[in-house]
Amino acid sequence: MRVILAQPRGFCAGVVRAIEIVERALKTFGPPVYVRHEIVHNRHVVESLKAKGARFVEDLSEVPARAVTIFSAHGVARAVEEEAKRRGLNVIDATCPLVSKVHNQANRYVRDARQLILIGHAGHPEVEGTKGRIPVPVHLVQTEEDVEKLDISPDTPVAYVTQTTLSVDDTRGIIAALEAKFTDVIGPDTRDICYATQNRQSAVRDLCKLVDVLLVVGASNSSNSNRLKEIGADSGIPSYLIADGTELKPEWVRGAKVVGITAGASAPETLVENVIDALAALGPVDISTMAGRIEDIEFKLPPSLADPAPKLATA
Numbered sequence: 001m002r003v004i005l006a007q008p009r010g011f012c013a014g015v016v017r018a019i020e021i022v023e024r025a026l027k028t029f030g031p032p033v034y035v036r037h038e039i040v041h042n043r044h045v046v047e048s049l050k051a052k053g054a055r056f057v058e059d060l061s062e063v064p065a066r067a068v069t070i071f072s073a074h075g076v077a078r079a080v081e082e083e084a085k086r087r088g089l090n091v092i093d094a095t096c097p098l099v100s101k102v103h104n105q106a107n108r109y110v111r112d113a114r115q116l117i118l119i120g121h122a123g124h125p126e127v128e129g130t131k132g133r134i135p136v137p138v139h140l141v142q143t144e145e146d147v148e149k150l151d152i153s154p155d156t157p158v159a160y161v162t163q164t165t166l167s168v169d170d171t172r173g174i175i176a177a178l179e180a181k182f183t184d185v186i187g188p189d190t191r192d193i194c195y196a197t198q199n200r201q202s203a204v205r206d207l208c209k210l211v212d213v214l215l216v217v218g219a220s221n222s223s224n225s226n227r228l229k230e231i232g233a234d235s236g237i238p239s240y241l242i243a244d245g246t247e248l249k250p251e252w253v254r255g256a257k258v259v260g261i262t263a264g265a266s267a268p269e270t271l272v273e274n275v276i277d278a279l280a281a282l283g284p285v286d287i288s289t290m291a292g293r294i295e296d297i298e299f300k301l302p303p304s305l306a307d308p309a310p311k312l313a314t315a
């Protein structure tokens with residue numbers, strides 16, 4: 001069986017930074033450190049940080065006063081920040097800089113007196129965080145039909161922002177519906193969307209032209225991993241979301257000559273290797289990586305955890 005790995009796949013710069021923040025906080029302040037919500041949507045990542053002394057909570061009321069508390073990569077509502085301040089928590093914010101950029105852009109639109117439309121999935125922590133950082137009501141739309149139902153007059157100035165795990169391709173139809181409905185609608189430059197989401201989706205589209213079956217390594221609650229699986233299915237290829245090699249069902253790949261593997265932005269490469277091992281247990285595999293974009297984006301750590309500036313040598 002041939003196995004072709006998507007390029008790029010797996011961890012994005014925002015996830016690498018968030019995990020690094022928890023690990024450095026554990027080293028700098030000692031365990032336990034508290035993390036609000038799963039730092040990234042991956043059980044293996046969460047379990048490995050738990051083993052090092054991180055404690056994951058859904059509500060700040062579970063955090064003892066003055067404890068070191070990390071906000072996840074998805075971002076948090078302003079009210080959560082204020083509650084942390086009231087409780088005297090020592091907060092380190094691991095919100096991905098690209099999510100913060102969406103928050104800032106959304107607030108600029110609101111200051112310009114535009115009604116704000118957020119394209120995203122109801123209930124996703126990033127969407128909840130973004131809504132909670134805007135001081136006025138936000139209109140959430142998930143489909144083109146939702147745009148039709150918006151109770152806003154067509155000549156009202158509106159603006160939209162999107163959840164970062166949706167790509168240009170995901171939102172194209174909804175944006176077209178907004179442009180058809182409103183006379184004055186603006187949105188961010190497409191270059192501002194999350195590079196990792198777009199690159200992983202473009203890569204999987206190319207990969208689907210080469211393979212008979214697609215395996216997406218990622219958690220079932222990972223939005224971007226689910227989208228990768230949907231792209232595979234839309235391409236007409238049997239596509240499966242798989243947390244690790246233990247979930248591989250032999251019948252998925254029976255008779256397949258070429259199996260494609262990609263991984264969501266919160267899935268570590270060790271899990272891709274684990275899935276390859278599970279395939280290899282079924283028979284010989286010939287592994288290659290497709291030609292694709294090489295990413296070199298890195299985000300800075302918060303100043304409290306960054307490396308100290310190197311000392312200048314003295315004569």
Ligand code: SF4
Pocket residue numbers: 012013014015073096097098099164165194195196197224265
């Ligand atoms: S997927 Fe994009 S927005 Fe989300 S954490 Fe990664 S880099 Fe940031």
